[in-house]
Amino acid sequence: MDPPDFSHADVGRAGRYHRPLYLAFGIGIALSCVVYSLLAWSWIGDRLWHPVAGLGWAGSAAAWAAVVVAAAELVRLPLAVWRGFLRERRFGFSTQSPAGWAVDRAKAFAIGLVLTVGAWTAAVALGRALPGWWAAPAAAALALAALVLSFLGPVVLEPLFNRFRPLGDARLAGELRELARGAGVPVRDVLVADASRRTTKVNAYVSGLGATRRVVLFDTLVASAGEREVKLIVAHELGHRRARDAAKATALAMVGGVVAVLVLWAALGTPSPRDLPVALLLFLGLELVGLPIVAAISRRMERAADRCSLELTHDLEAFERAHVELARKNLSELEPPRLAYLLMFTHPTPPERLALARAWAASS
């Protein structure tokens, strides 16, 4: 019998890395609930609301949104530092300085602030202009925003965090483009992101729609994986492209946006500026309900992309090596608790992926 892909020690190490992260996930949600509840219904909320109440509806909607987003960030910051920085460093993943991490966090905060202030002010404006049926244009606008962000994300948001360059190895790049043509989904760009300035973890992804569509490889992956493994992983990403998974994810986000607006409309009627914390509590609840659904859909997409990677490369050996290496390098969870798996796992576990790949290879 072949030795198992992962030793007992591998399973244990991955567990020690992940278990506290599940706890952090739960604590993060609990903290958000507490902050939004306090801002919605306590004297603390009243005190903070008081100075912005007199700014006129647009001014108070915008300023209150800024206060709420800043308060939530402040309360969750210690957890984020522990989770995103200290812990990553302890396990040897982080290659960032504290300042570098802080700059990333500040950028993400700024993006969240701008989007929340803009969206909330627009919602209140629509509520005033069209009381009773503001939800219809708001839902349409939010769906449109999700669509636009999918197009613009790779060109506007991703460059705020990473630099991208075309794959340097011209021969390999040519072979990858050939692989893409063979798969029926020619790609214009196979890009390499400078992930190594943040982490030692390895990864790849596809993003964008239409002309902004691209396959992105982490430089950490290009540096550490063999050519056959890189091809296998690109073939997996091509599987996502062929199945139009990015477009499906965008459609799902659009539906999510519409549902969120309808729930808000049903719960609040016409929103007034002060209502934002209640709205965010509702969204948090919706997100929790949506998590297992989105995770299940994503796992299904991943399984299909895995199958595609084998169909395109006929290289089970590269699949096995790539996925074992990926799991080891990233300390991927090998035996997650059931609830964590259902809520948070957008990918099947490495042992599941290896078992499915071997079953496909045996049956084809």
Ligand SMILES: [Zn+2]
């Ligand atoms: Zn994938």
